[in-house]
Amino acid sequence: MELSLRRLRMLRELQRRGTVTGVAARLHYSPSAVSQQLAQLEREVGASLFERLGRRIRLTELGAVLAEHAEDILGAVEDAEMALEQAQGGVTSRLRVGVWASVASGLLPTALTRLTEEHPGIEVRTVELPPEATASAVLDGSLDLSFVIEYSDYALPWDPGLVRDVIAVERLHAAVTSGATPEPPVSLAAFADHPWVLAGPTSHFGRAIRIACRRHGFEPRIVHQVEEQTTALAMVAGGLGVTLVSDLVLDSVPDGVDVVPLTEPVLRTVSIAHRSTAQTRRSLELVIDAVRASAAERGLAAGSPVP
Structure with a gap:
């Protein structure tokens, strides 16, 4: 039996969200594509992994066991990617970045142009999300990093599983x-x-x-x-x-x-959020540096990492 990482990620999200539409929205697939992939996972395993309860879906005992191992497997994959980056000097990587309109238009074009010129092995793919959703997408592994905001009149709660690097004020x-x-x-x-x-x-x-x-x-x-x-x-x-x-x-x-x-x-403070790890991926640091330089060119004050 050969398990697909993509299907394991869908199973993990199904355990968290309880609906196919929730999984589809989080991972940016259509609901029908998610249903097909989950059905294929059941065929590969040869057993029922979930059952419907009205509009929601609950994992069976076997599904819960596989979802628990999926968490470990996906974490190990992330560790392996980090180890490879370190071995290669951090010059080859694909990063998924959560953005919203003003940073996508105001900071990213200059930053990504600079990054491509200096580190062509780093590929950045962006996903536009509401600012309220970007941090949680990083925390659950859907994104590698994302832009987040905090206002002087409205401080936001911060998850200890995330680190934020201030880009501009x-x-x-x-x-x-x-x-x-x-x-x-x-x-x-x-x-x-x-x-x-x-x-x-x-x-x-x-x-x-x-x-x-x-x-x-x-x-x-x-x-x-x-x-x-x-x-x-x-x-x-x-x-x-x-x-x-x-x-x-x-x-x-x-x-x-x-x-x-x-x-x-x-x-308002614009930061980049990423998951807390013992050692930050070099490619991620290079993306942060490029965006911070872009902000500085706009005359915006750059900050430093906030624990």
Whole structure:
């Protein structure tokens, strides 16, 4: 019997998430592809590995045993990859990186161009995810590293199984319809009576801005709840409200929008998260260095590793 690492990874995710759709979303396959691969795993083993309970799936006793060993096997594969990198000087590797829009457009092009020129053996594949989902994808092994954010008004809990390397610290600025505000800088409280265009309260960004507004004595009157910053800026250009934008978004601000600095700016830290290991993979360090250099070229303050 020869077990597929891909199918073992799917089985591990099925134990964690309990649904085929959950596995598909996490590993970026279609649900039908996941079902087919899990069925093939059962055929290879020659026994039932899971059973359906309504919409959820529960592993059988044998499935749970295999899933436990899958965890060890996949961990051993990661250790082997690290050992090979060390033996080769860390110049050959494929890394899966979680990103979101502003870092993908604002930091990665320059960073990956530099990385390709200096270390052509390192291949970086990116997956765009909501910022709220990137850290957990690294923790469960779906990604090798990911960008994460933390706001000055909203500190996030941190899993001890992850390490974060600070890349940059951004300021958030008010984005308003052209000509709609007095001379900058202005207090965030100056927008207490304005309509807002803002992400929902379950997102890091939406929650952080709501907290910042409350610290300045008001609850933002959200007229348009949108998740994409480009959509929010288009609405601001059309006179539909105000929002906040970070330094990395400034290059994509459309005509009809004024960017106004705040007297007490909201800050956000952009970091790269990766799993805690006794020795960090050299290829991962090289990716972090390239992104940090890209951030420095943008005039953003670079930090150092945070335990």
